[in-house]
Amino acid sequence: MATISRGIKAPIIREGDDIVSIVCDCVLSASKEQGFTLRDRDVVAVTEAVVARAAGNYATIDAIAEDVRRKLGGNTVGLVFPILSRNRFAICLRGIARGARKVVVQLGYPSDEVGNHLVDIDALDDSGIDPYKDVLSVAEFRRHFGTPLHPFTGVDYISYYTQLIEEEGAEAEIILANRPEAILAYADKVLCCDTHTRFRTQRRILAAGADVCLTLCDILNAPVNGSGYNEKYGLLGSNKATEGVVKLFPNNAQEVAEAISARLCAATGKRIEAMVYGDGAFKDPVGKIWELADPVVSPGFTDGLNGLPNELKLKYLADNDFANLKGDELRSAIENAIRKKDADLKGSMATQGTTPRRLTDLLGSLCDLTSGSGDKGTPIVLVQGYFENYAD
Template sequence: MERKVGTVSRGLRAPIIREGDDLKKIVIDVLLDAAETGEFEIKDKDILAVTEAVVARAQGNYASTAQIAEAVKAKLGGETIGVIFPILSRNRFAICLRGIAKGAKKIVLMLSYPSDEVGNHLVDIDLLDEKNINPYTDVLSQEQFEKLFGKSKHTFTGMDYVNYYKSLIEEEGAEAEIIFANNPKAILNYTKNVLTCDIHTRVRTKRILKNAGADIVLGLDDILTESVSGSGYNTKYGLLGSNKATESTVKLFPNDCSDFVKSIQSEVKEKTGKTIEVMVYGDGAFKDPVGKIWELADPVVSPGYTDGLEGTPNEVKIKYLADNDFADLSGDELKDAISAYIKNKDSNLGDSMVAQGTTPRRLTDLIGSLCDLTSGSGDKGTPIIYIQGYFDNFTK
C-alpha cells in the first residue's frame, strides 16, 4: 500500500539529566525503548537530535559570575569597559552582565536601537521617524533616549531592559553609564577597552573597532575559552550560547559535540544495523512575525552533527512542475510525470528554475529549527528529537 505519511518529528521523553550522567547511554536507551513500544521502527537516514542544554549539563559546563569577573578583569584590565551590542535577555545576557560588571570599576553599556541584534525592540522604529532620529548616526544618552521615547518596555514581557541592566551593573559595585548607538566606533569616545557582545556580527564589529584604534577588543567568544578557577569553558565560543542556570551561574555551550554525535551513530549502528544521522541542536533559526524577534541567540544552530547532515537540500518545486512542465496533465498521469522527474533530477540542481522557491539553507539549520519547535523551551520534557522521512520525497 502507498505510504501516506511524509516527514514525522517526534519528541522523546528522557529522564532529568544531571552533571556526570552518561548521556550517550541515556540517549540510546531512550531511542531503543521508544522504538520497542511499536510506534516507529528505526531506519537508515533517520535523524536523532539532542538539545545542547542537556549535553552541556551532563558535561558540567557551568561558570559563576565570580569566574566570569576573573576572566574579564584579567583580559580587559578591570577599569572602565565598554560593553556593546548585548541582546536584551534575562536568560541569555543578564547573568553574564553581572559577571562582567563584577570585573570592572565602570561599565559603559552601549545598546543598539531601535532593537537588539535578534529583534528585541527598545523603541518602535516609526517613533524614530516621528522624532527625526537617525539610528545610524545619532548617539543618545539614557536621559536623551527616555526624554524622546519614555521608558522602554519589551513587547512580550514588559521588561524595561535599559534600567534593569543598569541596576545589575550597580548591584555588582560598578558605575554604570548607558548610551544608545549603532556605530561600534561610538564607544571609543568613552573607553578604548571594549567587550563586544553581538553574536552573528561580532567579527565585523571587532574589525571596525581594531581599525579605529581601540586598545583592547574582545567578544563574548573570547571570555572563558579556557577554565578559570575551575569554571567550565567553551574553546570556540566562550560565553556565547550561554544560558542562565541560577542567579549567579550560567550554563555554557557544550564542547566536543562532534565526537558525541559520532559515537552515538556508531553505537546505534552496532545495536540495530541502521545508520542514522545524529546532531546536537540549540536555538532554531526563525523569526517571530509579531515581536520581530529572531530566535537564534546561539552562535550556531548545531554545534555538532554527523556527515550525512552536511550540505543543503537538493529539491525541485512540485508546484512549479505542475504549473509549467506538466500543465497539460492531471490525475495519475501528472503524478507519474512528476515522480519520474524527481527520480531523474540532477544531483546538484543549483539555481535552476525548477529549484527556485525551495528553502536555500543548510540542512542543519532547517532540521535544528524543526527540532527546536518540536521540543519547545518549556516543560515538554523531550530533549531528544527523532525525525523520520526527512530525506524522503514524493516518490518514496
C-alpha cells in the same frame, strides 16, 4: 513515509550523567513502547542544554569576572550590542561588571540583533532621530520615548542592566548608538557582545583605534580556576543556570553526536544520523524576535547532515513543465523528473522558492519547535522520513 518529528521524553539530566546512553536508551525504549521502527537516515537529535548539563559545563560570575580582569584590565570596559535578555545576558553582565570598575553599555536601537525592541520602530520614525548616526544618552532617549517596556517580559532593559552593573559594585553608563565605533568615545577596551555580527563589529572598532577589542568568544574560551569553558564560542550560547552561574555551550557536541549515531547503528543495523541542536533559526512574525541567540543551530552533527537540500519545486513543475498533464500522468512525470534531477540544482528555475538552507539549520529548527523550551520534557527528538521525496 512523510516527515515525522517525534519528541521523546527523557529523565532530568544531571552533571555526570551518560548522555549518550540516556539518549540511545530513550529512543530504543520509545520505539518498542510506541511501535515505530528505526530506519536508515533517521535523525536523532538532542538539545545542547542537556549535553552541557551532563558534561558539567558551567561557570560562575567570579570566573567570568576573573577572565574579564585578565583580558580587559579591570578598569573601564565598553560593551557593544548585547542582547536584551534576562536568560542570555544578565548573568554574563554581572560577571563582566564584577571584573571592572566602570561598564559602558552601548545598546543598538530600535532593537537588538535578534529583534528585542527597546522602542517601537514607528515611534523612532516619528522622533526625527537618525539611528544611523545619532548617539543618545539615557536622558535623551527618555525624553523622546519615555520608559518603554519589553512587550513580552515587561522589563525596562536600560534600568535593568544599569541595576545589575551597580549591584556588582561598578559604575554604569548606558548609551544608544548603532555605529560600533561610538563606544570609543567612552572606553578603549571593548567587548563585542553581539552574536552573528560580532566579527564585523570587532573589525570596525579595531580599525577605529581600540586598544583592546574582544568578542564574547574570547571570554571563558579556556578554564578559569577549574570553570567550564567553550574553546570556540566562550560565553556565546550561554544562558542562566542560577543567579550566579551560567551554563555554557557544550564543548563535546561533536563527540556526543558521533557516539549516539554509532551506538544506535550498532543496536539497529541502520544508518542513523545524529545531531546536537540549540536555538532554531526562525523569526516570530508577531513578536519580531529571531529565535537564534546561539552562535550556531547545531554545534555537532554526523557527516550525513552536511550540506544543503537539493530539491525541485513541485508546483513549478506542475504549472510549467507538465502544465498539460494531470492524474497518473502528472504524478509519473514529476516522479521521473525527481529521479533524474541533477546532483546540484543551483541556478535551475525549477528550484525557485525552495530557499536552500543548511540541513542542520532546517533540522535543528524543526527539533527546537518540536521540543519547545518549557515543560514538555522532550529534549530528544526523532525525525523520520526527512530525506524521502515524492518519488520514493
